[in-house]
Amino acid sequence: MDTNTNMAAFFLEMFSYPFMQRAFVSGALLAVLLAALGVFVTVRKMAFFGDGIAHSSLAGIAVAMLAGLAPLPVALVWALFVALLIWRLERSTRLPSDTLIGVFFTASMALGVVLMSFSRGYQPELLSYLFGSILTIQSGDLLVTAALSLVIMGWLFLSFRSLTYMSLAEDSAAVAGTDVRSQTAALYVALALATVRGVKILGIILVSALIILPTAAGRMLAYSFRSYVIGSLFLSELMILSGLTVSYRFDLPSGATIVLVGAAIFFLAAAWKTMDGAFSVRAVGRQPR
Numbered sequence: 661m662d663t664n665t666n667m668a669a670f671f672l673e674m675f676s677y678p679f680m681q682r683a684f685v686s687g688a689l690l691a692v693l694l695a696a697l698g699v700f701v702t703v704r705k706m707a708f709f710g711d712g713i714a715h716s717s718l719a720g721i722a723v724a725m726l727a728g729l730a731p732l733p734v735a736l737v738w739a740l741f742v743a744l745l746i747w748r749l750e751r752s753t754r755l756p757s758d759t760l761i762g763v764f765f766t767a768s769m770a771l772g773v774v775l776m777s778f779s780r781g782y783q784p785e786l787l788s789y790l791f792g793s794i795l796t797i798q799s800g801d802l803l804v805t806a807a808l809s810l811v812i813m814g815w816l817f818l819s820f821r822s823l824t825y826m827s828l829a830e831d832s833a834a835v836a837g838t839d840v841r842s843q844t845a846a847l848y849v850a851l852a853l854a855t856v857r858g859v860k861i862l863g864i865i866l867v868s869a870l871i872i873l874p875t876a877a878g879r880m881l882a883y884s885f886r887s888y889v890i891g892s893l894f895l896s897e898l899m900i901l902s903g904l905t906v907s908y909r910f911d912l913p914s915g916a917t918i919v920l921v922g923a924a925i926f927f928l929a930a931a932w933k934t935m936d937g938a939f940s941v942r943a944v945g946r947q948p949r
Contacts, residue, residue, distance in 0.1 A: 718772030792915030
């Protein structure tokens with residue numbers, strides 16, 4: 661009884677703070693959004709994309725800070741420019757997407773560092789974009805995240821069949837009438853927008869973990885594509901909400917704690933998959949011949 665009372669008191673205290681309420685709501689929205697996009701990223705073997713776009717956004721943040729503008733909108737514009745340029749060059753040069761992402765990743769990071777060198781003094785805002793600041797999210801940030809999530813999730817719902825077909829067999833999807841070029845461009849744009857919004861939560865350095873970890877764990881546990889999608893969404897929510905709770909309970913950095921919880925979920929899924937495979941092999945070996 662005492663344990664239940666203590667737990668109830670803990671959660672009541674945690675949710676009594678408006679900044680924690682905003683953190684949980686925005687985290688839950690972005691968890692669904694990034695995991696849904698992460699499913700197609702994983703299937704298309706584009707795990708490097710989210711990381712590349714997040715790091716590329718540093719140049720946009722640097723431009724905004726030097727110009728005295730709000731960093732996130734400028735970073736969004738920069739990320740969109742990079743994503744569309746990658747999409748265009750991928751088709752005109754026939755270079756693999758991971759090669760192009762690596763080019764823009766390193767070039768944008770270098771440009772961001774050079775531009776930052778012109779800014780004098782300590783930059784606490786820059787640190788928040790590098791490592792995340794989910795506890796500083798304001799109501800306006802929450803509304804933007806909700807609107808973006810609604811638009812992208814609506815597009816994913818309407819395009820789910822064609823995106824799935826295209827991700828599994830692009831040539832066959834094109835023959836079947838899917839507009840592969842437009843859908844790929846839309847996917848790149850959606851990924852860029854969602855990734856930069858995720859920078860506010862986990863930061864440039866960690867945001868790609870929210871795309872990769874839950875979908876990688878979900879893929880190991882799934883027995884169909886449908887269960888893969890549902891499982892990835894569930895694990896992403898678990899990663900965010902558990903990470904925030906643990907970080908509040910032990911006064912830890914929220915972004916890093918969320919990633920560590922996601923890593924723990926991944927390793928538990930890997931251990932389960934390994935044991936399940938071992939039991940299956942033993943069961944087959946014991947079958948009468």
